[in-house]
Amino acid sequence: MEKRAQLYEGKAKKVFATDDPELLIVSYKDDATAFNGLKKGTIVGKGVINNKMSNLLMQRLEKAGVPTHYVKELSDRETLVKKVSIVPLEVIVRNIAAGSFSKRYGVEEGVVFDSPTIEFSYKNDELGDPLLDEYHALALHLATPEEIEIIKKYSFAVNEQLKVFWRECGVTLVDFKLEFGRLSDGTVVLADEISPDTCRLWDSKTGEKLDKDRFRRDLGGVEDAYAEVMKRLTAHI
Ligand code: TMP
Ligand code: ASP
Numbered sequence: 001m002e003k004r005a006q007l008y009e010g011k012a013k014k015v016f017a018t019d020d021p022e023l024l025i026v027s028y029k030d031d032a033t034a035f036n037g038l039k040k041g042t043i044v045g046k047g048v049i050n051n052k053m054s055n056l057l058m059q060r061l062e063k064a065g066v067p068t069h070y071v072k073e074l075s076d077r078e079t080l081v082k083k084v085s086i087v088p089l090e091v092i093v094r095n096i097a098a099g100s101f102s103k104r105y106g107v108e109e110g111v112v113f114d115s116p117t118i119e120f121s122y123k124n125d126e127l128g129d130p131l132l133d134e135y136h137a138l139a140l141h142l143a144t145p146e147e148i149e150i151i152k153k154y155s156f157a158v159n160e161q162l163k164v165f166w167r168e169c170g171v172t173l174v175d176f177k178l179e180f181g182r183l184s185d186g187t188v189v190l191a192d193e194i195s196p197d198t199c200r201l202w203d204s205k206t207g208e209k210l211d212k213d214r215f216r217r218d219l220g221g222v223e224d225a226y227a228e229v230m231k232r233l234t235a236h237i
Pocket of ligand 1: 177198
């Protein structure tokens with residue numbers, strides 16, 4: 001597979017064309033941002049961990065019936081993926097109150113929900129990814145009703161799969177963000193990444209944060225936390 005021109009550079013990844021118009025190469029960086037790019041830093045080794053973790057989890061999800069963009073890991077930081085046009089929705093599933101949910105509704109972090117919640121943000125950096133509901137998404141033509149239904153179905157399926165998997169690793173899956181894309185024939189597949197950048201992962205015994213909140217909140221031990229969750233995942237997979 002020949003790597004061609006760089007098409008895009010995001011906050012955490014670069015995307016390259018290949019000689020196949022239906023395939024792209026993503027390259028994971030160590031760059032970290034928070035608060036819509038206001039806070040910037042580096043998490044040494046993050047790109048390698050996020051690449052490998054995302055690939056392992058996506059392969060597992062494929063087996064469980066959730067289609068993904070994953071094709072093949074090419075190197076420590078690079079993966080071949082199916083080309084998609086991203087649905088401009090950030091889908092957030094929560095099992096436990098934390099982060100913006102706790103802040104918005106005045107609920108202590110750590111309160112366990114009876115059943116998972118789902119919410120959408122409009123993926124638009126200029127607007128600061130504002131929260132919206134399904135009716136807003138339809139009004140803005142961000143997705144069709146059928147796409148929203150399948151996105152919800154896949155997102156809850158991802159939650160059920162990952163909750164069990166992480167529990168077996170001694171990690172509690174608090175919440176996470178997903179992005180979906182459309183293949184050239186319109187099929188909706190899971191895209192972007194699943195990593196400590198996009199999930200809240202707490203040690204099941206101690207409650208210690210093992211994710212990007214260590215960076216967002218200046219808790220220290222960021223690299224060690226990423227290495228620890230990766231170690232537990234590879235020991236279990
Ligand atoms: P929140 O509580 O800040 O809304 O975050 C919910 C989840 O989404 C959490 O696991 C972190 C993840 N997330 C992203 O992946 N990207 C983002 O830009 C934000 C704000 C959150
Ligand atoms: N996506 C956020 C940013 O724009 C990072 C985060 O909080 O996860 O910097």
